[in-house]
Amino acid sequence: xxxxxxxxxxxxxxxxxxxxxxxxxxxxxxxxxxxxxxxxxxxxxxxxxxxxxxxxxxxxxxxxxxxxxxxxxxxxxxxxxxxxxxxxxxxxxxxxxxxxxxxxxxxxxxxxxxxxxxxxxxxxxxxxxxxxxxxxxxxxxxxxxxxxxxxxxxxxxxxxxxxxxxxxxxxxxxxxxxxxxxxxxxxxxxxxxxxxxxxxxxxxxxxxxxxxxxxxxxxxxxxxxxxxxxxxxxxxxxxxxxxxxxxxxxxxxxxxxxxxxxxxxxxxxxxxxxxxxxxxxxxxxxxxxxxxxxxxxxxxxxxxxxxxxxxxxxxxxxxxxxxxxxxxxxxxxxxxxxxxxxxxxxxxxxxxxxxxxxxxxxxxxxxxxxxxxxxxxxxxxxxxxxxxxxxxxxxxxxxx
Amino acid sequence: xxxxxxxxxxxxxxxxxxxxxxxxxxxxxxxxxxxxxxxxxxxxxxxxxxxxxxxxxxxxxxxxxxxxxxxxxxxxxxxxxxxxxxxxxxxxxxxxxxxxxxxxxxxxxxxxxxxxxxxxxxxxxxxxxxxxxxxxxxxxxxxxxxxxxxxxxxxxxxxxxxxxxxxxxxxxxxxxxxxxxxxxxxxxx
Numbered sequence: 368x369x370x371x372x373x374x375x376x377x378x379x380x381x382x383x384x385x386x387x388x389x390x391x392x393x394x395x396x397x398x399x400x401x402x403x404x405x406x407x408x409x410x411x412x413x414x415x416x417x418x419x420x421x422x423x424x425x426x427x428x429x430x431x432x433x434x435x436x437x438x439x440x441x442x443x444x445x446x447x448x449x450x451x452x453x454x455x456x457x458x459x460x461x462x463x464x465x466x467x468x469x470x471x472x473x474x475x476x477x478x479x480x481x482x483x484x485x486x487x488x489x490x491x492x493x494x495x496x497x498x499x500x501x502x503x504x505x506x507x508x509x510x511x512x513x514x515x516x517x518x519x520x521x522x523x524x525x526x527x528x529x530x531x532x533x534x535x536x537x538x539x540x541x542x543x544x545x546x547x548x549x550x551x552x553x554x555x556x557x558x559x560x561x562x563x564x565x566x567x568x569x570x571x572x573x574x575x576x577x578x579x580x581x582x583x584x585x586x587x588x589x590x591x592x593x594x595x596x597x598x599x600x601x602x603x604x605x606x607x608x609x610x611x612x613x614x615x616x617x618x619x620x621x622x623x624x625x626x627x628x629x630x631x632x633x634x635x636x637x638x639x640x641x642x643x644x645x646x647x648x649x650x651x652x653x654x655x656x657x658x659x660x661x662x663x664x665x666x667x668x669x670x671x672x673x674x675x676x677x678x679x680x681x682x683x684x685x686x687x688x689x690x691x692x693x694x695x696x697x698x699x700x701x702x703x704x705x706x707x708x709x710x711x712x713x714x715x716x717x718x719x720x721x722x723x724x725x726x727x728x729x730x731x732x733x734x735x736x737x738x739x740x741x742x743x744x745x746x747x748x749x750x751x752x753x754x755x756x757x758x759x760x761x762x763x764x765x766x767x
Numbered sequence: 768x769x770x771x772x773x774x775x776x777x778x779x780x781x782x783x784x785x786x787x788x789x790x791x792x793x794x795x796x797x798x799x800x801x802x803x804x805x806x807x808x809x810x811x812x813x814x815x816x817x818x819x820x821x822x823x824x825x826x827x828x829x830x831x832x833x834x835x836x837x838x839x840x841x842x843x844x845x846x847x848x849x850x851x852x853x854x855x856x857x858x859x860x861x862x863x864x865x866x867x868x869x870x871x872x873x874x875x876x877x878x879x880x881x882x883x884x885x886x887x888x889x890x891x892x893x894x895x896x897x898x899x900x901x902x903x904x905x906x907x908x909x910x911x912x913x914x915x916x917x918x919x920x921x922x923x924x925x926x927x928x929x930x931x932x933x934x935x936x937x938x939x940x941x942x943x944x945x946x947x948x949x950x951x952x953x954x955x956x
Contacts, residue, residue: 391935391938391939392935393886393887393935393936394887394890394891394929394932394933394935394936395887395890395891395932396935409891409900410929411900412819412900412901412928413901413928414819414822415819415822415823415825415826415850415854416822416826416847416850416851417847418781419781419847419848422781444847465928465930467832486830490930536930536931537930
C-alpha cells in the first residue's frame, strides 16, 4: 500500500458554514474542499506508541545541521509531545496533542526522568509557567495549577483563568506565547479549512492571566500554533498554516509580524498576501490586508517558534527566529519536517530564511519524527519537541 | 469534537516483531480466535486488522481511555514494545472469512448500503472498507460487534484517533442506521 493513495469514488465536499458543522463536523471535515488534483491526500497516521530511544538515536544521525552544531536526544517516552515551558526549579513541562497528557521532565545530574503529571485534558497543547504556577491551555479553557513544581506527584485542582472561548475542536488546539508582561497571546483557529469564520474565530487574543481580561489583537488568522515576542521591539510574531486544497504548491504558510494591534492578515479573503481566494475573496483585494513577513513555503506546517536570545550559538544567531516545521499532509511530496532560521529586522524588512536543521522526512509521505516546538535552555542550547516520535531533542553549539 | 481521517503510506518507526507478537498473543486467541471470526458476538476478529489501529486500542485500554472488563486488566502489563509486536503479529495474518450465520435480510442490507454511502465512511475506510493508515478494516465482523462499536463511539464510551474522528462520524447515526450499517458490512464482499 506504500505510495498508493486510497481510491474512493467521489470528491468530498461539505458546506462548512453552518453552526451544526462547527459543533459536530463530519469525521473527514478537512477533506471537504477536495480537488481532483489532490484527491486522496489525508493527514499522516500518528503512531500509537512513542519511538524507542534506540531508534531515535539512530534516526538523529539523519539530521543535518550547520557546522559546529550537534543534536542529541534529551528525553523520550512522551506521546504526542507539544509545547514546552520551564519551571523555576528546572522542570520542563510538556503539553500533548490528542494524548490528553501534560508531562514533566526532571534532570537529576544529567539523567532525565519523565512523569505524566496531568491526564484527561482536552488537547492540552499549550503550556507556560509564571509566578510558580503552571498554565495549560486546552481547547476552551486556560487553566492554572499553583505551586506546580512542588506537587508534581499530586497536582492541585486547576483554577480556570479564562474560558471565554468557542468549543470547536477543529483548529481549536492552542499555544501560549508569553509576553512576560502579564499576558499570553492565544490563537483561535476557524473550525474548518476555508469559509466565513464564526465570531470568536480566526483571530489572536492577548489574555491577561491575572484578571482574565482579553484584547482582540489580530484577525484574519487561520491556524496559528506558535509565536513569540521580538525582544528588540516587543512586537508579537507568529506562524500561520494557510488553507488546504488549493494545490500542492500554493498558498504558502506564513511568518507574520503584528506591528500594531488590530491588523487583519487576510483569511479567508486572501492567502499569502497576494492570492485572492477563488470562492471567499468576495470582492476584497489583497492589499487591504497585512501580508506575511516571510512566505515559509506551501504545506510546511510551521508551528512553535522562538527568537534566539542565548549566548551559546554564534552571535549572528542573536534575535533570529527558529521555527519548528511539522511537515505536510496536503501535498503529494511532503515538505517541512525541519527547523527554519529567519533573519529579519524588527520592522520586518530584510527578512530571509534558511534551513537550520533538516532530516525528519524519510520518504515522499513518510516521517521518522515531526518537530513542533522550540524552547531555549539556560545555557543557550535549544530544545525541540516532536509529537510524532514523542520526544524532545537538544541542539547545541560547540564552536567551529 | 472533530475528526481527522488518518492515512499514511508508511512510517519510519521500528516495526513490531511478529514472532514475539505471536508468542504474546497466545492469551488472546481463546476469545479472539485465530483465523476465524470469534464465536462470541461482542468480540472482534483481529486477524489481518490494521496494525496502527490495533496498537491504538491496546494503548487506549492500558491508559484507561477505553474500558472493558476483560481487556482493561490484560492491557495493564503491556509494554510499548508488546503493543507494537502484537499489532504487527495480528496485522500479518490473513483476514478472516466473512460471517455466514445469523445474517440479516436483503432489505436491511440495502438500507445499510445507502446509509454508508450517505455518511461517507469510505472517505477514511476506503471504497472496499479495508481501511488505510489509522482507519481499520470494518468488514468481516459479526453485526453485534459492529453495532456495539458504533454505539460506543456515538456515546463517547470509546475514544477515536484523528481527534475523535469516529465519535464525530457516529454522532449523527440513529439506532436503525447502526443496525443497517452493521448488517451491510457483515456481509460485504
